[in-house]
Amino acid sequence: MPVTIKEKLRENLKILSQLNGGSGQEENLIRFIYREVKPYIDSIEIDCNGNIITTKVGEQAGPSLMLMAHMDEVGLVVKSILEDGFLLVDKVGGVPDNLLLGRKVSVGKQNIPGIIGTKPGHLQTPAEASRVPSITDCYIDLALPNRKAVEDLGITIGDQIIWQSEFMEMSDPDFIATKAVDDRINCGILIELIKNLKKTDFNGTLKAIFSVREEAGLYGAATAGHAHPTDYALVLDTIPAGDTPEINTEKELPIRLGQGPGFPIADGAHPVFFSFVHPAVRRLVEAQAKKINVSLQKCTILSGAYTTDAAKLAVTGSGIPTATLCVPRRYSHSPVELMNLNDAVDLYELVVSIIQTNGSYSLKFVEINE
Template sequence: MVKEMIRKYFQDLSGLVGVSGTEQDVVRYLKECLTPIADEVRIDHFGNVIAVKHGTAPGPKLMISTHSDEIGFCVKNIFSNGFITFDKIGYVADLLLPGRKVWINSNKIPGIIGIKPGHLQTPDEKRQVQSIREYYIDVGASSRLEVEDMGIKIGDPIVFQSDFMEMHNPDLISTKSVDNRIHCAVLIALFHQLQEMDFAGTLYGVVTVREEVEQHGALIVGNSIVPDYAIVLDTIPAGDTPEIDTEKVLPVYLGKGPACPIADGVPGFGFTFIHPRVREMIEEQAKKADVPLQLLTFIGDSYMTDASKLVASGKGIPLGVLTTPRRYSHSPVELVNLNDVVGTLKIVKGIVLDNGKKELNFI
């Protein structure tokens, strides 16, 4: 069953440490999984995974992309008394930091982000959110040498420690790095499903690096592959929690299917407006597969995907964005509904099978 396949791969992937710039463990896992089911798998010098599957007839080059990295931290300095300071990589809210368990580097060395005892906090300290510069990590060491002997060094990646928690409804899963390991699992499942199926053209299944910090990987891989068109898979915040005016601000619901942001971006940083023909593909395949599709725009609210760099790479790439809703973005308790994920896979699979049947003209 495809849902259980996705669950299995997602559980493995979410347990890996792969902060932007240090995605090696995730890349190794993806290469191992994709090699038996793709015609070719290569890793470029930057760390992008490129899996190729050739169709049975001539047709366009289609790229389906997702990203391997997650938000997190890195070791900034190790004090002589064994405490560690750290920097953010990607956006993490300061209010999430105090009292959290973390893993350091791929060996998952356990640590704790320290917190001043409530008994000793001043009234102001109880009310205020401290900045990252006031926090430290405790790994239970008493000297810098002891920390280094654990295998910790400057620049090592750090992630929130998080288990793979199934809710009372087991289709709801809470863990770290739903963004975007869930679509790494989708890409593997897609290649499995295409094993005995015919389609035209060439499929490039791509997993980029450094999406959370400027989308460097997308720009590089877009220039190297130069696909005829692309679908970017990512997660999107769900707006259906009590603190959000859902209908006014973010009409995206968990459990109501994939979301398709028609336009998104942050002024001065990046902007995406999906290509009209690719939008038609997404909407037609959603209808064909009987998958509910949530359409929205999301502009000016700190949300971008690899699409903002990919669209202007190569000769300019017509593209669409297809996303899976998740609650509690960029936290150790991101929450996703596997039924939404399966819907995303169905739409993407349909686009691959119908590759070349629609012209990519703008008007």
């Protein structure tokens, strides 16, 4: 029996989520993805920052479409190694303080096991017990006696620290909880698109880009977009779900697991980043979603700090018409990001449909009849 796209995405996520690749240290992902996609594309390169740029050319001439998913994940880095062997740390990306204490982590290129330590509850004052320690209060315990023992394992300043999290299927196996769902699920989707699309399936040129450093400022998208401008772009990312008990879903964030891809119309991390879907790309996304019966969960997220690579792509060079399509996930930037594989399948099918109709829609911001 042929393997379904759902099972391929499950398999990809299981592998990709267990590779460690914080922003700026995505080498594990780059090596794996490069080997996976190289036999299926017309050209491939790794730019100076680590972005993987792949190109597939369709049967006939047509517009160029960029698909982008980021490889990096949030985490920590070694700030200093104390004489007694403990590590002090800095954050990379949006790591919530309340998710740090007591976590198992992997340190450095050799994935040395460690624990984010905390003062025993027996010794905490009432004030200490009632507050969330900040990153400056945290340390990594490697169970090593001194600095030399740490350095002898090859650990040095700047090494990444990524929390450990097994790939866990829930009682309904369509639900998966693991680290780095953001954005390894969409890296897996891009891999399958590259493998499955044939030259005869579409017109024009497809640029599938696996970007770096999204979690720390969207820097990979900035350089890739300048170097490889296309006629339009779709950014594939994840989006917070608002369907847990402490959230007023309809009022705050009408995004639910299992009800289709998220489609942010506007988002931002003010005052640095702001994104608004390009109206032409919005029209084609909505038209194709309706055609293949995929539900889109539209939303705006402007009061928090959510953004994607689209915020950079839209303003690179002379501008790239851009939209973002998202897999919803609960518990953002945690070791237990929870998603529904059916949303990923819907996103995959929608992107396939858009690629197959490449060139059928106007990409003008506005049509004016003179």
